[in-house]
Amino acid sequence: MGRLTMTTFLTLDGVMQGPGGPAEDRSGDFKLGGWLVPYADEDMGKLVTQWFREADAFLLGRGTYEIFAAHWPRVTDPTDGVAAALNERPKYVVSRRLEHVAWRNTTIVRDAVETVLDLKQRYQREVQVHGSAGLAQTLIKHGLIDEYRLWLYPVILGKGKRLFAEGAVPSALELVETATTSTGVVVAVFRPEGKLKHGNFMFD
Numbered sequence: 001m002g003r004l005t006m007t008t009f010l011t012l013d014g015v016m017q018g019p020g021g022p023a024e025d026r027s028g029d030f031k032l033g034g035w036l037v038p039y040a041d042e043d044m045g046k047l048v049t050q051w052f053r054e055a056d057a058f059l060l061g062r063g064t065y066e067i068f069a070a071h072w073p074r075v076t077d078p079t080d081g082v083a084a085a086l087n088e089r090p091k092y093v094v095s096r097r098l099e100h101v102a103w104r105n106t107t108i109v110r111d112a113v114e115t116v117l118d119l120k121q122r123y124q125r126e127v128q129v130h131g132s133a134g135l136a137q138t139l140i141k142h143g144l145i146d147e148y149r150l151w152l153y154p155v156i157l158g159k160g161k162r163l164f165a166e167g168a169v170p171s172a173l174e175l176v177e178t179a180t181t182s183t184g185v186v187v188a189v190f191r192p193e194g195k196l197k198h199g200n201f202m203f204d
Contacts (some may be wrong), residue, residue, distance in 0.1 A: 004147035012112035043181035049081040056123035061132030062095035095120035170196040
């Protein structure tokens with residue numbers, strides 16, 4: 001049985017919107033896109049490539065899918081591990097609006113929850129989610145994510161779409177891996193650990 005992993009770039013205040021460029025996601029009048037780019041380095045490339053090798057398939061929201069589909073099919077270098085994985089392996093895009101897609105090995109799906117349950121049975125290794133802010137909210141709400149790979153950038157934006165938005169289900173996570181890049185990005189890998197636990201430092 002496979003597992004669902006989510007890789008997300010985040011500012012210190014939890015924003016995941018528009019990391020790769022000013023025009024990537026302007027929804028909500030967001031004008032701060034491209035905040036990740038100055039921090040890209042060799043460490044980032046190595047870790048990203050390593051994780052992409054573990055993917056059997058990809059599950060993406062419509063917005064992220066369209067960004068990827070406009071870029072990665074144009075990367076034809078056979079030594080580029082990210083491009084090879086994305087171009088060759090199955091991709092599932094969750095959308096109620098899309099009717100046709102041109103990127104090969106892509107399937108349009110309507111129901112994220114049913115699709116995840118099916119994909120975990122179909123694939124033995126990882127089904128990977130990257131970005132996909134709207135889809136992330138559904139997956140978090142239904143407890144479908146087996147591992148979070150969070151890239152924490154030394155940036156504060158004060159606005160934008162957040163990974164853990166208002167209404168996220170209270171829960172506990174286990175930290176299983178950490179790394180730090182040469183530009184000061186902290187990479188933290190978490191796995192769900194069940195319900196939130198409570199305590200009390202106050203005297204009776």
